[in-house]
Amino acid sequence: MTSCVETTLVELYADIGGPPVGTALACVGSLARRELGPRSDIDLVLLHDGKTMDRINLFAERLWYPLWDSGVRLDHSVRTPAECADVAGRELSAGIGLLDLRTVAGDKELVASARSGLLSAWRNNARKRLPELLASLDERSQSKGDAAYLLEPDLKEARGGFRDMSMLRALSATWLTDRPHVGVREPYERLLDVRDALHVSSGRALDRLVAAEAPDVATMMEFEDTDALHREVSLSARRIGHAVDLTVRAARQALPERRVLSFVRRERKPVYEQAPYGLIIHLGEVGLDRTTSPAEPLLGLRAGALAAQRGLVLSPVTAENLGAQASSPASPWPQEARDAFYEMLSSGANVIPVWEALDLAGCISRWIPDWERIKAQPQHNPVHRHTVDRHSVETVAQAHKHLTRVERPDILLLACLLHDIGKGPGAGLDHAEIGAPIARRAAEAMGLAAPDAALVERLVRHHLTLAELATHRDHTDPATLDALVDAVDGRQEVLNLLTRLTESDARAAGPAAWSPWRSALIRALAERADGLLVGEDRTSSFVQLGDVGLARSVRLDGKPRIRLEPKPGGIQLVIAAKDRLGLFSETAGLLAAHAVSVRSAMLSTAGGVAVNTWRLDKQVAADLPDLAYLVKQL
Incomplete structure (x- = not known):
C-alpha cells in the first residue's frame, strides 16, 4: 500500500515539473512510517527554502488538485524548515508528527536538514x-x-x-x-x-x-x-x-535535575536499598542483587509482594528473568508462598501494575494454570468495563478496604481473585457454577486446608446470589431470606465474606453495577439475614419501636406516610405504605434518583403495611426532596 502511494506521488511530482533543489515533497504520519492502511489519510508537507513564494504557491495548487480529484483523504501543508520548527515548538501533536518527516520526492538534503533541526530542538527542549x-x-x-x-x-x-x-x-x-x-x-x-x-x-x-x-x-x-x-x-x-x-x-x-554549579568533583555511585531474600530497590524498581538466582521458586511471589506493598514496580529485566527462569512453588504451596501471595494481593490498587507485569512475563499462569482460561477474555455484559482477568484483579483491589472487617481476609482475597475463573470460552450464564470447582482446585494447589478450599468454592459459586436476591426478590418473603441463609451455609462469617465480595465485585465492574439503588438493596437484605443468623427478631422489634400510628393511618386511607427523624449519623426516614411486590426497590430507586445515598435500611410489615426505616447520608432536611413529593411518588 505504501509503495503504491509513494510511486504515484513521485510520478505526480515529476509530471508537474517538481524542482530537484530547494523544494521537496515530504510525508509524515502513517505514510512516513510505511504503515499506510486501506483508508488511511495521506499526510503531506511541501517543503521549500522560502526563496520563491509565488512559484511555490502555484506549484502547490498543481500538486494538491489531482489528489483531491482522486478522492484521496489528504492532509497537507506548505512550509519552510523554519516554519516547521515554529509549529513543532508551539503544538505538541504537530511536533511529534514532524519527527517522522521523510522525503517522497525532490530535495532530499532539504528534508534531511529540516528533520535534523526538528530532532535537535526536540532533544534540547526535553x-x-x-x-x-x-x-x-x-x-x-x-x-x-x-x-x-x-x-x-x-x-x-x-x-x-x-x-x-x-x-x-x-x-x-x-x-x-x-x-x-x-x-x-x-x-x-x-x-x-x-x-x-x-x-x-x-x-x-x-x-x-x-x-x-x-x-x-x-x-x-x-x-x-x-x-x-x-x-x-x-x-x-x-x-x-x-x-x-x-x-x-x-x-x-x-530527566536531568537542575543543580547548583560546583567545581568539586564528586563520584556518583548507584544508590539502592537492600531488601530481604536477595531483592534490591533502586530508582523505584524492585530487582535482584548479583548473587540471587531468578530460578528460585518463591522469588517471583516475594518480589511481587515487596513491589506491591511499597507501591513500586518490578524492574523490566527482573520481570523478564522471572518469567523465563523462575519455577512454580511446590504443590501444595508452602506457607511462605501463601504468605507472599496474600501480601501482594492485600496491597490495594498497587497490586494492579505489579500483577500486570508478572502476567505479561508468564508468572501468573505458572502459579495458577487455570488463569489462562480468563486471560484477556472479553466480557459480554456492557456493565463491565474490563476484561475478565483485569476485572478479577480490580475486584481484589476493591476488597482492600474490607480486609479489617472480615474474620478471614485471606479467603476474601482469594475468592475475589477467582470469582470469575469460570468465565472461559463458552461458559455462558453458568460461569459461577463452572468456576466453583476450578477455584477449589486452585485453592487446594495453594495448600489451603480442605474446609478453607470448600469455603472459597462456596463463595465463588454464590458470588452473584446476594445481588440477585436483593434486586429481584421480595425482601419480606421468607423464601428470600431462606435462600440467602442457605447460600452462606447458615454462618454469619460467610455472609460477611459474601457481602464484601459482592460489593467489591460490583465496584470493580463499574458505576452501573454499584449504584445507590443496588447498594441499598444489597445492604438491606444482608442486614436482615445477619439479624436472623445472630438470633435477632428484627421485624418484631422494629414494629414495636416503629410508629404503629403510621401503619394504622395507612390502613385507614391507603395513603403512604413519611416521618423524618434527625439522628447523630444522619437523617432517618420512616416510610409506611401498603405492602406490595417491588415497594422496597422502588423506594430505593426514588431516593437514588435524587442523589440520596442510603447507609442502611430495615424492613418490616404489620397488618399488610410495610413500615421501612431508611438511614441516609444527609444531615439536614433541606438536602432532601420535599416529603410531600416523595409521598406522591410512592
Missing part, C-alpha cells in the same frame, strides 16, 4: 516538553480508555494503541530513554493488521473496533470467533501500554 507530553498521555488515557480492556477499543487513540507507539518514538527521540526493543513490534503490527481488516470490512476510515464489524474482521483474519479477536487485541495493547509505562518511568528518572 526538560520543557516532557511534562506536556506526559500530561497529554494521561489526558488521552482518561478520555479514550484502555484498548486492552474495552469492549469496543479505539485502536488509534486508546492506551496501548497507535498513538502510544508514536509516544514511544517521541520519548526515545529525546535521548532520555530508549524504547523497549523486545515484545513491542510484533503486537503493534498485529494491531495494524486488525486496523487494515477493519478498514476493508467497514469500507471507511474506522479505527474503533465496533461490535457490528468485529465478526467480519474476525473472519477476515481467520480467528475462530470474535472473542479470539478481542483477546488478541487485548494482549497486543497490553504489551504496548506496559512498554509505554516503563519508558515514561525511565524518562522521568533520566
